[in-house]
Amino acid sequence: MKKTALALILSVASLTVAAECRITSVRDGQIATIFKKHGGWTFENYDEVCAKLNRARARIQIVGMASVLVNQSVGWASLTVVDMDSNVFTADYASMNTQVNSYASQDKADALVHTAINQAANDWTGLDRALAALDEERKNARMVFGRKR
Secondary structure, eight states: OOHHHHHHHHHHHHHHHHHHHOOOOOOOHHHHHHHHTTTOOOOOOOHHHHHHHHHEEEEEEEEEEEETTTTEEEEEEEEEEEEEESSSSEEEEEEEEEESSSSSOOHHHHHHHHHHHHHHHHHHTTHEEEEEEEEHHHHHHHHHHHHOO
16 A cells, blocks of 8 residues: 555656656747747657756757748748757757648648647657757857856
């Protein structure tokens, strides 16, 4: 009985920690508005990506666009990592995604860029390498600017 209660308490505690994990991102105003309107981060492995980013003191830089081209809705996104405390970044091992739909409307394109952002985050197979590259960029910046940490 005690083991079951302890297991239950540990499970609830781990869920609480996971629920509190937040991904910090940098994006322009248009992407921020679209992202919020369509529900923000909705990808499957959010907790895993969030934990990696927070351990590495990193945030996500989101570059994307939603538009209607040649009678199709298009949304694309590119994700890179940025240091949490400075503007040191790396574009190495970025994750990208493009979504296209034959229904041509700006509203549809906005929804597609939201999907592209989340799909790029979910499928970020190079995230560990991106974070390692970011760490190297931090070291280079400290050498150049003489900042110790």
